[in-house]
Amino acid sequence: MATQQPSRRAFTGLLTAGAGLLALSACSPASNTPSTAAADTPTGSPSPTVTATSASPAVTPTDVAATPLPSATPSSAAAPQFSLTDPTSPWVVVNKHRPLNPQNFVPADLVQPNIRLAVSGEASLVNSTTAAAAEKMFGAAAAEGVIMTLASGYRSYTTQVATYNGYVxxxxxxxxxxxxxxxxxxxxxxxxxxxxxxxxxxxSFQPCFAEQPAAVWAKANASKFGFVVRYPWMFHETTGYFYESWHLRYVGVEAATDMAARGIATLEEYFGLEAAPDYL
Known part of the structure; x- marks a missing residue:
């Protein structure tokens, strides 16, 4: 089980041939900062320095039992409905228009999954539901000869503040x-x-990762275990980030398989939400 930190991600040009675009990354670890994890900041136009605050419990969700638009209703009429804003919900949608509430949210059930790790500390953690699903997925991949590693998991608000401030x-x-x-x-x-x-x-954390066995297998099979590739190819105008073949998001098997079956690529489209290419 590897525990060393992965090399820090450099900015990569290119996701569209000849376009010279810089890869926007929701996951990129810090460059020249004390942290190796990626960042995020409060809504609005923050000053170059963000101040960390202490964690507080999740607030009461404002849209429990949120339902997708009719065109994106899960195939099963009995499919459970979850909040799109409560960070403890598997359907919470977080993007450049939708910050966490509270912004310094800390999951109450962080655990280290029993899978191959490429990181240690908080980056080796995910919530308990995601951990259980990841263990099944990594096991299925290994049974087919594909070895995956957990390259980066949970990132605290404090870590994100340090990382983002370093970039700024x-x-x-x-x-x-x-x-x-x-x-x-x-x-x-x-x-x-x-x-x-x-x-x-x-x-790792480069566009060429999409061609590696782990990424190819995940793209084809992750939905069976409740995961989606959150930032798919050529949907950066919707998600706000260029293709990240390495970034998996748990939404549950019903939603993930429904999205795959009907060719719906993003959570924004699935739940009928506005695109979030830039911060408000």
Whole structure:
């Protein structure tokens, strides 16, 4: 079981041939900062420095039993409905328009899953539901000869503040917003998401990871275990981030398989929410 920290992600140009676009990353670990995890910040236009606050319990959700639009209703009429705003909900949608509430949310049930790790500390944690599903998925992949690693899991608000501030200090806020989520706007803080690596160690957090066995297998099979590739190819105008073949998000088997069956690529579309290409 590997416990060493993965190499820090560099900004990568290219996701569209010849376009010279910089890869926007909700997951990118910090560059030249004390932390190796990625960041997110409060809503609105923050000053270059964000101040961390102590964690507080989740607030009462404002849309419990939120239902997708008729065109995106899960195939089973008995499918459970969950909040789109409560961070303890598997259907919470976090993006550049939808910060966590509270922004310094801390999952109450963080655990280290029994899978191959490429990280240690808080980055090796996810919530208990995600951990159980990940163990099943990693086991199924291994049975088919594909070795996955957990490359980055939970990231606290404090970690995100340090990371984002480091980016702002070194590159400016505009560039920081292209490279990392602001504190309070990251799925990693919810415990419902994590990044995978390939057992061979190639292309971690790089566009070429999409061609590695772990990414190929996950794209084809993750929905069977309740996961979606949260930032799919060519949907950056909806999600706010270019393709991240390594970033998996747990939404439950019913929703994930329904999305796959009907070719719905993003949570924004599935739940009838507005696109979030930039911060408000």
């Amino acid at each position: 200090a070194s590159t400016g806020q505009a560039a920081a917003d292209r490279a990392s989520a602001r504190p309070g706007h990251s799925e990693h803080q919810t415990g419902w998401a994590f990044d995978i690596g390939d057992g061979g160690g190639a292309c």
